[in-house]
Amino acid sequence: MxxxxxxxxxxxxxxxxxxxxxxxxxxxxxxxxxxxxxxxxxxxxxxxxxxxxxxxxxNPHAASLRTRRSGLVGVLVPRLQDFVLATVYEGIEEAATEQGISTFVTNSLDRPENQASRTELMLSRRVDGLIFGDAHAGDPFLDTLAKRGIKFTLVSRRSGDHISATCDDILGGRLVAEHLLATGRRDIGILSGRQYASTGNDRTAGVVQACLEAGIRIRPERIVHGGFDAPGGRQATERLLEQGGCPDAIFATNDFAAIGAMGVLRDRGIGVPDDVAIVGYNDTPLAAELSIPLTTIHSPMHEMGRAGLNLLLAMLRGEAVQSVRLAPELVVRASTAG
Amino acid sequence: MxxxxxxxxxxxxxxxxxxxxxxxxxxxxxxxxxxxxxxxxxxxxxxxxxxxxxxxxxNPHAASLRTRRSGLVGVLVPRLQDFVLATVYEGIEEAATEQGISTFVTNSLDRPENQASRTELMLSRRVDGLIFGDAHAGDPFLDTLAKRGIKFTLVSRRSGDHISATCDDILGGRLVAEHLLATGRRDIGILSGRQYASTGNDRTAGVVQACLEAGIRIRPERIVHGGFDAPGGRQATERLLEQGGCPDAIFATNDFAAIGAMGVLRDRGIGVPDDVAIVGYNDTPLAAELSIPLTTIHSPMHEMGRAGLNLLLAMLRGEAVQSVRLAPELVVRASTAG
DNA sequence: ATGCCCTACACAAACGTTTGCCGCAAGTGC
DNA sequence: GCACTTGCGGCAAACGTTTGTGTAGGGCAT
Incomplete structure (x- = not known):
């Protein structure tokens, strides 16, 4: 024009x-x-x-100057390369566009110093609110932020009583346990992810609970922590195997970690699913394409993002809001067959 | 505070x-x-x-109102879920932060109507310039944009004479061909990606050139198009195999497409690398973790993003700039061994 | 005719910066 | 003694909106 x-x-x-x-x-x-x-x-x-x-x-600058509202929200994620968080962000961005607002997104790499500095950077850009995909359990950072009167929501991970949009990861863990138990597995190892992430913790807790209810106790050394990516899964699996015998099932709290785990098992000549069953989490598109298609939990990542943004907008309008917990779903494939 | x-x-x-x-x-x-x-x-x-x-x-709004510069740049990518573009964007965002400017990013899904509408949305946000990761070859859209006086650069894909920061994909293709020829392969099939993407086209052209120089002609039916993800690679491979015999090598112009290809070969009982060698592109972290580790081309995705942003900033300063072509690098793994 | 309430606008003051221009004093050169 | 620079800083006009308040004119009832 x-x-x-x-x-x-x-x-x-x-x-x-x-x-x-x-x-x-x-x-x-x-x-x-x-x-x-x-x-x-x-x-x-x-x-x-x-x-x-x-x-x-x-002219949005003139309008924002006058109204003291920017129509901007800042989004912090551990890393955009991570398929899961990228998908969550897509949901955020989609919902934001629908509502006529724009988003900044940046990586924190899960490092506290970055979380703080990036948050300040967002605030200096005069965002109306923030969405964190990198919340650390028990970290006082979010509390002090809330005390400063800054509006924000959490996605993917939850923390304290802060408003969040997450998958019901405890239920997800239970689904995994029930499936493994039903298919005859009794000794479950868990790649639990980072200690500070509620996702891995909740999924692990779900498995432990369900097993306990079935009369099976998971020994602490069967639970190992590590990164949420393929190399992280590889390392965690190696540590798991070194700690005494091979379990008959491994639950990776993330599909990519599962891929790393499968790499280790292949290297050691351990058969999947014959010797050990493997379950992932998130139902990444890759899961179905692997040499051994991966049993996994489908989680509503996109929807989590949408919900996270809509919750934030409701907060900004001054409405009283409640955290959203979305339902996970088990997807059975070859990696746990037989 | x-x-x-x-x-x-x-x-x-x-x-x-x-x-x-x-x-x-x-x-x-x-x-x-x-x-x-x-x-x-x-x-x-x-x-x-x-x-x-x-x-x-x-207050950036007041400043922008006065100076008529926003310190904002808009970024369009096909899809942030795509690891490659997510990594490129990380580079953009990193360089942007260093220069004190902020970025909006959004998905176009490679659909022209989205490219247009999202671009207008960015412009209505008063961005100083744009970066496109979803350029379509031969699309007049970018030309009209340039004629409107809008400043932008291209990353990942190039198009026409517009300033871009890309990998030298033709060279990348040549590296692949030379490696395959050196290891005794003679009949190369190519998953060329989308017709409108210079990435796949250039990589394909590089292979064809290098083969021709070695006296080998690649038949047109050996080149198939398709999506840059695992399902896309699967479908393209199936079409390739149905068109008469199996080649002794398959070059997927993207690691994820390569994964899809490996899935098909596994289903059909075709051995990798014994029956057919496979090469990917981009050196995704997953490439090394696959059941059969993937030979691939390492491309400087992060650096491409940085260069794309710095080129744009130079343009905005009124400097004369030239497109940047970064060097690819061959990474040999098991999928082409023997 | 008076008072009053609508309707349909106009006026003007912000919002917080940036930037061209002006001014004053002290120094400088002759 | 003069004109002239130079250093240091003030004045005020924008930039493009939003929004509280003001106000003509017309209709209505009294």
Whole structure:
């Protein structure tokens, strides 16, 4: 449309219509019916057509300066390379676009110093609120943030009583345990992920609970921590195997960690699923494409992101909100067959 | 620091120091030496200390309104879930943060209507420039954008004469061909990716060139198109195999497509690398963890992102810039052994 | 005719910066 | 003694919105 020319302003269209900018502003920012409070029907039409004809676009800086709202939210994730968080962010961004707001996203690499500095950076950009995908359990950082009056929600991981949109990971863990027990497995090893992530902790807790209810106790050395990626899964699995015998099932709290685990087992000539069953988590598209298709838990990552953003928006509107817990779903494939 | 109180403004610190806001502004926005043009050394010190003590943060909306520069750049990618583009974006974001600017990123899903609408959305947010990771070869969209005077650069894919930061994909293709030929392969099938992506096209062209120079002609039906993910690679491979016999090597222009290809071969009982060698592209972390570790081309994804942003910034400063072509590197693993 | 309430706008003051220009005093050269 | 620079800083006008308040004119009841 306009070819590099000056952007059209409220005043320009006000002049063209022969009316004050205030009237134009009100008409633009009101619904059809609401606008009638401020202008006659004909005037509304004239303004609307001129606005459309000139291709007027509100200057968001001027508007934000005046209203003290930016329509911006900041998103912190451990790492965007991680398929899971990337998907969650896609959900956030999709919902944000629907609501006419924009998002900044950045990696914290799960390092506290980054979380703090990146948060301040977001705040200096005057975001209206924040979404954290990298919450650390028991970290006072979020508490102090809340005390400063900063609005935020959590996605993927939960922490304390802060509002969050997560998968019901405890239930997810239970589903895994029930499936493994039903298929005759009795000695379950768990790649539990990072100690500070509620995701791995809850999934692990779910397995432990369900096993206990079935009369099976999981020994502490069967639970190992490590990164949520393939190399992390590899290392964790090696530590697991070195600590005395091979379990007959391994639950990786993340599909990528499961892939790393399968690498180790292949190297050692341990058969999957004959010698040991493997279960992942998140139902990554890769899970179905692996040499040995992976049994896993489908988690609503996209929906978690959407919910996280909508919760934040509700908070910003001053509504009382409650955390959202979405349902996981078991997907059985070859890695636990037989 | 400040506990939810009113944000501190330029006027507040000006009043506290007992000086005009203009002076404070100039001191803040100048280097140590430059500031001496506007204030005495003692005054500079006093202003600096008060600014630090009060924790002053410039209001970017007010500044942008005045300067008509936002310090924002928009980034369009096909999909953030894609590891490759996520990594490129990490590079962009990292470089952006270093330069004190912020980025919006959004998915276009490689659909032209999204590219257009998302671009307009970014522009309505008053971005200073754009970075496209989803350029379509021969698409006039970018040309019209350039004609409108909008500044942008391309990453990952190139298109026309627009400034871009890419991997030297033709060279990458040649490296693959040379390796396969050297290890005795003669009949190469290529999963070429999307027709509109220069990445797949250039990589394919590189193979074809190198083979031709070695006196080997690749038949057109050996080149199949498809998605850059695992399911895409699976489908493309199936079409490839149905078109008459199995080649003794398959070059997937993307690691994930290679994984899909390996799935098909496994299903059909075709041995890798004995019956057919497989090569991927990008050297994803997963490549080394697969059941059959994947020979692939390492491409500087992160660096591409950094270069793309720095090129854009140079353009915005009005400098004359040239496209950047980064070097690929062959990584040999088991999938082409023997 | 008076008072009053609508409708349909207009006025103007912010919001917090940046930046062109002006001014004053002290120094400088002659 | 003069004109002239130079150093240091103030003044005020923008940038483009939003929003509280003001106000004409018309209709209505009294």
């Amino acid at each position: 306009d070819k590099g020319s000056e952007p059209v302003t409220l005043r320009m269209i006000a002049d063209e219509v022969g009316v004050n900018v205030s009237t134009v502003s009100r008409v633009i920012n009101s619904s059809d019916k609401e606008a009638r409070r401020w202008a006659s029907s004909e005037m509304i039409d004239r303004i609307r057509t001129v606005v459309a004809a000139r291709g007027y676009q509100r | 400040d506990k939810g109180s009113e944000p501190v403004t330029l006027r507040m610190i000006a009043d506290e120091v007992g000086v005009n806001v203009s002076t404070v502004s100039r001191v803040i926005n100048s280097s140590d030496k430059e500031a001496r043009r506007w204030a005495s050394s003692e005054m500079i010190d006093r202003i600096r200390t008060v600014v630090a003590a009060r924790g002053y943060q410039r």
